Amino acid sequence: MATDITIIGAGLGGLTLARVLHVHGIPATVYEAEASPTARTQGGMLDIHDDTGQSAVRAAGLTDEFRDLVLEGRQALRILDRDGSVLFEKTDDGTGGRPEVQRGELRQLLLDALPAGTVRWGRKVGGVRALGDGRHEVSFADGATLVTDLLVGADGAWSKVRPLLSDAAPEYCGMSFVEAYLHDADTRHPATAKAVGGGSMFAIEPGRRQLAAHREKDATLHTYAMLSRPQEWFAGTDFTDPAAATARIAREFDGWAPELTALITDSDTAPLLRPLYALPTGHRWERMPGVTLVGDAAHLAVPNGEGANLAMLDGAELGLALAAHPDDTEAALTAYERAMFPRAARSAAEGAELSELLHGDDAPHGLIALFGEGEHTP
DSSP: OOOOEEEEOOSHHHHHHHHHHHHTTOOOEEEOSSSSTTSSOOOSEEEOOTTTHHHHHHHTTOHHHHHTTOOTTTTOEEEEOTTSOEEEEEOOOSOOSOOEEEHHHHHHHHHHTSOTTSEETTOOEEEEEEEETTEEEEEETTSOEEEESEEEEOOOTTOSSGGGTOOOOOEEEEEEEEEEEESSHHHHOHHHHHHHOSSEEEEEETTTEEEEEEEOGGGOEEEEEEEOOOHHHHHTSOTTSHHHHHHHHHHTTTTSOHHHHHHHHTOSSOOEEEEEEEOOTTOOOOOOTTEEEOTHHHHOOSOSSOHHHHHHHHHHHHHHHHHHOTTOHHHHHHHHHHHHHHHHHHHHHHHHHHHHHHHSTTTTHHHHHHHHTTSOOO
8 A cells, every 4th residue: 555645834845855756656745834825925045056955956857947947147146344345256157056046936846846736725734643653643723634654744943743753942043034125126226236236245244233135036135134132122123013123123234334224224025024943953853653854844953055955855855765665664764864864963063153154253254264265155
């Protein structure tokens, strides 16, 4: 009898898993809490790395389609001082191994590559429980339940599946991002568009505040104001009042060049708070029959440019392992986790080092040295 496979979460990791399984003739069903593929904005740009995210794309058989999504020139990078002066710049000569795509378009590519009905929308998980013999019951918020032979948690930071395997919970990292957007920036905000350049821009002051911006499609600038503040500080900011919240965030950048602060003050969207959480570095669990995790559910870490790439690689490698062991699910899960645990631990440790270079007392000099060596571009 074929193994019944249930995937919780229609993010990049869960969808990559479903697609790789489909390529190998293995059916699976994905359950997603969101009501539809367009229920919310899917975020901004992703640099998809050759050895991780692109490897997953190849396993999914979607290389040509992926190339059609790549935005040329977006691997360009510049680092600015708070006064707008350029401290470091790297152009995109087309040889970089980390092409940039829009997250929403990549997700839609994966959705379009799945058989109709693979993803069940509007199915929010309320809880899960082990039934024994590797089988699990999933309860949904609407009262419905299902029983599955293999349960995969691809449901992100606050995974409902993770407690089956681990008591670990994400902890606040001491920093939050506040997102903002400028649309049609080349025409409406030419000085700011020039400061950002053709790809990614970081404006850095040592310590607790930085600005990052990415040039997306149609001259849209997507900004992250990065603030090292306790959660209580953000709780004292009324994000239900966009004007007041924008003003408070902007005050953190008093004295910065106006073409940089305009990324916040002139935003076409309300400021959106993104607190950063992480699981313990090296998070792992003992093998439990019939269940595993991929992506942030397994190894949530501070942003370092690897999160989406690792989620996709997790999904691809789990799918390949299941295809390689069609009659032994436990052997497949063991092989997948044996490779995933150390890979995730290395990435989390490297991410912590990168965060220190970006936000520590030596910023931006250590970061410039790293980028100058070509070792890492977030």
